[in-house]
Amino acid sequence: MAKLAWPGPDRRKNIGARISRLDGPEKTTGTAKYSYDMNREGMLYAKLYQSPHAIAKVTAVDTSEAEAMPGVKGVYIEKDRRGEFPNITYAGDIICAIAATSEEIADEALTKVKVSYSDIGSPQMNDNDPSLISGRDQSKEQGDPDAGFGEADAVSEGTYGLACITHACLESHGQMAEFKDGELYVWPSTQNVSGYAGGLARAAELSADKIHVECQYMGGGFGSKFGADKWGSISTILSKQTAKPVKLMLERDQEHKVAGHRPSAFGTVKIGVKKDGTITAWDSDIWGSGGMGNFRMPPLPYVFTGLPNYRTLGRGIKVNRGAARAWRGPNHPQAALITMCALDDAAHAIGMDSLSFFKKNLHLTDRPEVYAEELDKAAEMIDWKGKWHPRGENTGGSMRSGLGLSIHTWGGGGGQSDCAVTINPDGSVVGRTGTQDLGTGTRTVQAIVLSDTLGLPVDKVRIEIGKNSLPASGASGGSTTVGGVSSSTRDAATQALNALLEKVAPDLGVEADKLEAWDGRIQEIGNPSKGMSWEQACSLLGGMAITKQGSKDTSDGTILTVSGVGGVGIADVTVDIETGMVTINEYAAVQDCGLIIDEKTCESQLYGGTIMGITYALYEETVYDPATGAMLNPDFEFYKIAGLADVGKIKVHLMRGPKYEDRGVVGIGEPAVISQGAAIANAVANAIGVRVPELPLTPDRVLDAISKGGVA
Amino acid sequence: MIITVKLVVNGEPKTVETEPDRPLLDVIREDLQLTGAKYGCGEGECRACTVLMDGRPVTACDTPITKADGTRIVTIEGLAEGDALHPVQEAFIAEGAMQCGFCATGMILTAVSLLEQNPSPTDAQIVEWMNGNLCRCCGYPSILNAVRRAARQTTGAGA
Numbered sequence: 001m002a003k004l005a006w007p008g009p010d011r012r013k014n015i016g017a018r019i020s021r022l023d024g025p026e027k028t029t030g031t032a033k034y035s036y037d038m039n040r041e042g043m044l045y046a047k048l049y050q051s052p053h054a055i056a057k058v059t060a061v062d063t064s065e066a067e068a069m070p071g072v073k074g075v076y077i078e079k080d081r082r083g084e085f086p087n088i089t090y091a092g093d094i095i096c097a098i099a100a101t102s103e104e105i106a107d108e109a110l111t112k113v114k115v116s117y118s119d120i121g122s123p124q125m126n127d128n129d130p131s132l133i134s135g136r137d138q139s140k141e142q143g144d145p146d147a148g149f150g151e152a153d154a155v156s157e158g159t160y161g162l163a164c165i166t167h168a169c170l171e172s173h174g175q176m177a178e179f180k181d182g183e184l185y186v187w188p189s190t191q192n193v194s195g196y197a198g199g200l201a202r203a204a205e206l207s208a209d210k211i212h213v214e215c216q217y218m219g220g221g222f223g224s225k226f227g228a229d230k231w232g233s234i235s236t237i238l239s240k241q242t243a244k245p246v247k248l249m250l251e252r253d254q255e256h257k258v259a260g261h262r263p264s265a266f267g268t269v270k271i272g273v274k275k276d277g278t279i280t281a282w283d284s285d286i287w288g289s290g291g292m293g294n295f296r297m298p299p300l301p302y303v304f305t306g307l308p309n310y311r312t313l314g315r316g317i318k319v320n321r322g323a324a325r326a327w328r329g330p331n332h333p334q335a336a337l338i339t340m341c342a343l344d345d346a347a348h349a350i351g352m353d354s355l356s357f358f359k360k361n362l363h364l365t366d367r368p369e370v371y372a373e374e375l376d377k378a379a380e381m382i383d384w385k386g387k388w389h390p391r392g393e394n395t396g397g398s399m400r401s402g403l404g405l406s407i408h409t410w411g412g413g414g415g416q417s418d419c420a421v422t423i424n425p426d427g428s429v430v431g432r433t434g435t436q437d438l439g440t441g442t443r444t445v446q447a448i449v450l451s452d453t454l455g456l457p458v459d460k461v462r463i464e465i466g467k468n469s470l471p472a473s474g475a476s477g478g479s480t481t482v483g484g485v486s487s488s489t490r491d492a493a494t495q496a497l498n499a500l501l502e503k504v505a506p507d508l509g510v511e512a513d514k515l516e517a518w519d520g521r522i523q524e525i526g527n528p529s530k531g532m533s534w535e536q537a538c539s540l541l542g543g544m545a546i547t548k549q550g551s552k553d554t555s556d557g558t559i560l561t562v563s564g565v566g567g568v569g570i571a572d573v574t575v576d577i578e579t580g581m582v583t584i585n586e587y588a589a590v591q592d593c594g595l596i597i598d599e600k601t602c603e604s605q606l607y608g609g610t611i612m613g614i615t616y617a618l619y620e621e622t623v624y625d626p627a628t629g630a631m632l633n634p635d636f637e638f639y640k641i642a643g644l645a646d647v648g649k650i651k652v653h654l655m656r657g658p659k660y661e662d663r664g665v666v667g668i669g670e671p672a673v674i675s676q677g678a679a680i681a682n683a684v685a686n687a688i689g690v691r692v693p694e695l696p697l698t699p700d701r702v703l704d705a706i707s708k709g710g711v712a
Numbered sequence: 713m714i715i716t717v718k719l720v721v722n723g724e725p726k727t728v729e730t731e732p733d734r735p736l737l738d739v740i741r742e743d744l745q746l747t748g749a750k751y752g753c754g755e756g757e758c759r760a761c762t763v764l765m766d767g768r769p770v771t772a773c774d775t776p777i778t779k780a781d782g783t784r785i786v787t788i789e790g791l792a793e794g795d796a797l798h799p800v801q802e803a804f805i806a807e808g809a810m811q812c813g814f815c816a817t818g819m820i821l822t823a824v825s826l827l828e829q830n831p832s833p834t835d836a837q838i839v840e841w842m843n844g845n846l847c848r849c850c851g852y853p854s855i856l857n858a859v860r861r862a863a864r865q866t867t868g869a870g871a
Contacts, residue, residue, distance in 0.1 A: 020805060020806060020808055021808050021810075023813065024804065024805035024808065024810070025797075025805060026813075027810050027813030027816045027817075028788075028797070028801040028804045028805055028810070028813075028816055028817070028820060029748070029788060029789070029791070029792060029797065029801060030746070030747065030748020030749075030787065030788035030789045030817050031748075031789075032813055033747065034747075034750070034814065036747075036750070036751070037741075037747035039741075039742070039745065039747070102731075103738065104731055104733065104734065168848055169812075169848060170750070170752050170758065170760055170812065170814040170815055170846070170847075170848045170849075171750070171752075171812070171814045172751075217812075217813065218812065219750070219812045219813075219814030220811075220812045220814065220848050220849055222848075249751075251754060252752070252753040252754055252755070438811075438812060439810070439811030439812030439813060439849050440811065441811075600808045601808065604808055604811060604851060604854065607850060607851065607852070607853050607854065608811055608849045608850040608851060609850075610850075611847075611850030611852055612848070612849075612850050615850075635753060635755055635757060636752070636753045636755070636757035636758045636846060637755065637757050641758075641846045641848060642850070642852075643842075643843040643844060643845070643846060643852075644838075644839050644842045644843045644845075644852045644855065644856060645839045645840065645843040646843075647850075647852055647853075650852075650853055
């Protein structure tokens with residue numbers, strides 16, 4: 001019988017190979033239908049009315065003039081569970097919505113809505129002033145920090161931080177909703193197909209089993225698209241009210257204001273260090289904001305959790321901006337920035353090469369050998385030896401170059417997932433899972449696992465995902481999708497194959513447990529002459545297909561996915577000390593990926609993560625008017641996303657070999673985006689001789705830092 | 713007020729009755745049901761909405777429909793010839809030059825317009841031309857590779 005465990009390298013044809021993503025043809029021809037592309041007969045367009053005030057009470061909402069407009073079909077007014085207008089807590093809070101026969105009519109109708117407010121207040125927009133702290137203290141202590149500082153030859157102290165950013169998915173949040181025969185059909189842009197319906201049950205006044213969710217293609221989520229959200233409920237309610245399909249997709253400015261923020265984090269770190277590079281103590285005081293929600297202290301000290309003596313304090317500041325949402329690698333980019341920059345400053349304090357300093361202290365991490373190998377690889381890729389110079393050393397002229405590094409970790413073990421695999425008598429094969437493909441390549445990964453398990457080429461199997469009628473699979477968060485779906489697919493496919501082998505065994509005169517699926521055939525293990533083609537074998541099923549369901553927690557308990565990876569990044573930058581412009585020359589990303597299912601989509605995650613990391617390191621930042629709380633850059637003109645010209649040369653390396661691959665499948669979407677802020681900030685410090693305390697490393701911040709010292 | 717606009721879209725003459733203040737993107741997506749061009753920002757900053765107007769890339773989200781009157785529009789749906797994909801489409805597939813794919817159609821049309829006027833662009837020319845098309849999942853390295861590959865194929869310089 002076929003075994004569930006992952007096959008060894010000599011038994012992998014598709015797993016770990018370079019396979020082009022299966023949805024390429026649809027995505028390059030425009031036939032891929034995103035939620036935003038769903039147009040239903042007779043549909044209405046819904047638009048949101050948002051509060052211009054950050055703090056206010058809504059006292060009246062008059063939609064009569066809007067409702068009188070030809071083409072306006074439905075109105076929704078936001079009320080809380082007590083039936084009262086909600087208190088406004090940020091500029092952009094949703095007050096009401098209009099559904100009309102065209103977008104233009106809906107937009108015009110919004111201009112006729114009259115909202116009365118009382119108690120308009122001044123918002124609190126400053127998230128980087130420790131005197132404004134309002135959350136509870138989160139603290140952690142290990143060893144004896146004071147004694148540790150006493151042992152130190154040098155103490156480095158610095159300020160570090162990252163601004164609030166948004167998810168800025170290219171496809172905004174929203175959904176198409178339609179009631180038919182008393183049931184609800186929705187096409188949302190979501191990271192959570194199987195878990196989405198429950199969030200609409202109240203708005204739809206239906207049980208979740210009567211809510212049909214479909215999302216075949218979606219334009220990015222990055223942690224912001226787990227729930228049905230207010231706009232999901234609103235489009236549902238408007239569809240019910242008007243008995244028409246209703247599409248509600250956020251516009252770009254709304255997307256920036258309401259659909260997700262990454263919490264900011266700022267603070268000071270003090271590190272005690274001996275001349276030989278031994279770290280003796282750590283003391284950090286961190287603050288930041290998750291908007292009006294809670295602030296969660298980043299995991300500090302990051303990666304170097306074995307530090308003998310440390311003390312950390314984290315405290316939140318309430319800010320009147322849209323709610324925080326999980327942002328790719330929640331809290332890790334913050335933790336990496338603060339930790340790796342502080343350590344780099346400690347290395348500088350004792351005049352040690354940063355690479356040597358980090359390597360010397362790897363015993364304080366959970367995976368010293370992995371990081372050592374990865375750092376050596378990345379250093380070789382970037383030519384650390386050839387390019388390294390002490391911080392601030394004059395590299396000539398106004399263009400100063402520098403190197404910086406960072407290391408990171410993430411979980412990435414598989415999330416819950418069920419998969420049903422059917423083998424048909426005609427030899428066709430389908431794997432069905434209620435998962436979603438955020439662009440990461442879920443379909444492709446499942447097809448690779450399914451085909452390899454059955455000894456078939458990838459194009460001989462089909463994958464169905466994106467519907468909540470399919471076997472349930474978890475939300476795509478925490479980089480858990482690939483581990484979950486590859487396990488459930490392998491489990492289902494192995495069970496289905498074993499059922500087929502039982503059928504075929506008598507005909508071949510070989511016991512089922514001596515048979516294998518290999519190279520498009522069912523054959524005696526290692527003996528192609530004693531076998532038959534896949535199609536012949538399947539034809540023996542007669543009129544009955546085989547369907548088997550598998551799960552992430554596999555049928556015989558075999559563990560196919562594990563948690564925990566390490567990765568490193570090294571940045572090579574040039575800083576123009578006259579303009580403050582930072583240019584990325586090269587970035588080397590080296591990642592432990594566990595067992596790689598598809599090398600191409602895996603690399604794509606590293607490239608993508610690196611560029612997203614470069615973007616938040618250099619450009620991204622939400623800017624608010626302190627007086628009104630209005631977001632001043634809710635667009636792509638002043639909220640800048642890196643373009644092709646901004647990212648330099650990116651080199652990625654995936655760690656391969658039994659040590660990494662034998663562990664099983666691990667998700668890497670999130671580790672891919674963690675180190676860039678720190679590595680680039682360290683490279684800039686190395687180039688200009690002084691720490692730029694906060695990201696993004698905009699020219700004004702760089703020039704400000706230069707003016708306060710540094711640059712030989 | 714409703715106006716009549718005549719366009720040639722993907723080779724087919726189209727007459728559209730529309731309010732005059734609508735962007736080309738809405739007409740393409742809603743009236744003509746060609747949903748390959750996407751709304752990303754509504755201000756011509758991300759270029760997910762790129763289509764070719766008389767051979768030049770335009771951001772359809774901020775192009776008034778009145779400006780498109782009498783022009784030839786090519787959308788992503790009109791790029792393949794029958795079942796034969798355009799070399800740029802083939803190259804994007806081969807290089808895996810997309811993740812979520814929301815930017816892909818605009819990227820491809822922008823690349824097509826580059827190669828039509830400059831079949832053998834240097835890397836610097838590709839980077840400069842493609843720079844305004846934003847990709848949030850960030851497939852830029854493979855996008856660059858895809859444009860290089862398409863250029864090699866269209867000029868017969870070997871793939």
